Amino acid sequence: MSMLQTLFRLQTLDSSTDAIRVRLYEIDRALAESPAVNHARAELQQAESALRSLASELKLLELDLQGIEQKIKDEEERLYSGKIRSPKEMLEVQREVELLKQRREQMDERIIQQMEELEQLRAVRARCESALAEAERTFADDSRQLREERTKLLAQAKSLLEQREALCAVLSPTVLQTYTELRKRKANGVAVSVVKGVTCSQCGEALASSVIQMARHGEQLVFCDNCGRIVYAS
Numbered sequence: 020m021s022m023l024q025t026l027f028r029l030q031t032l033d034s035s036t037d038a039i040r041v042r043l044y045e046i047d048r049a050l051a052e053s054p055a056v057n058h059a060r061a062e063l064q065q066a067e068s069a070l071r072s073l074a075s076e077l078k079l080l081e082l083d084l085q086g087i088e089q090k091i092k093d094e095e096e097r098l099y100s101g102k103i104r105s106p107k108e109m110l111e112v113q114r115e116v117e118l119l120k121q122r123r124e125q126m127d128e129r130i131i132q133q134m135e136e137l138e139q140l141r142a143v144r145a146r147c148e149s150a151l152a153e154a155e156r157t158f159a160d161d162s163r164q165l166r167e168e169r170t171k172l173l174a175q176a177k178s179l180l181e182q183r184e185a186l187c188a189v190l191s192p193t194v195l196q197t198y199t200e201l202r203k204r205k206a207n208g209v210a211v212s213v214v215k216g217v218t219c220s221q222c223g224e225a226l227a228s229s230v231i232q233m234a235r236h237g238e239q240l241v242f243c244d245n246c247g248r249i250v251y252a253s
């Protein structure tokens with residue numbers, strides 16, 4: 020292998036390692052939390068809180084109703100007790116009982132209405148619960164696959180590192196340093212560009228024929244005039 024061939028091989032390994040690193044980062048993020056699970060959990064919490072507040076409202080209505088029923092009972096007992104002497108008072112009590120019965124009827128209706136709403140909310144909660152369970156199942160499945168992928172990628176990265184060390188051992192420190200610094204400077208981490216026809220494959224600019232020739236020879240560092248990358252001709 021010529022020096023440039025070795026360098027190009029190193030670049031290929033490093034680019035693969037970069038891609039693995041990016042994927043590992045994505046995997047770790049995906050394993051940390053699931054937006055779908057979070058969303059389903061928030062929906063369930065919302066349904067539960069709506070259910071709780073309606074249930075306590077209903078409880079209060081039922082207590083009010085009990086109070087009204089007790090009043091009706093008390094007033095009717097007074098009516099039939101024979102203790103009321105004046106017809107005026109009798110009429111007043113009768114009127115009061117009528118009003119109380121009207122209120123009772125209205126409350127009954129509201130209670131029935133709220134009980135129906137409560138049923139609907141229970142159905143919503145049940146739906147949210149199954150959606151959450153489903154999202155958690157999917158997340159668990161995905162996580163299992165991601166962990167498998169992670170293990171494979173770590174093994175690949177380890178093997179790439181071993182191959183890298185072997186390549187670095189045959190390259191001169193100066194060449195390695197130039198390569199490493201170029202890689203740091205380039206946004207995509209590509210320091211070695213392959214000649215494609217007569218152009219640099221990384222920046223697309225035409226290369227001088229002397230540059231191409233040196234790149235073919237492969238034993239000396241040669242650079243693209245435009246992007247500054249090391250040029251390699253296969």
Ligand SMILES: [Zn+2]
Nearest residue numbers: 219222243246
């Ligand atoms: Zn270039």
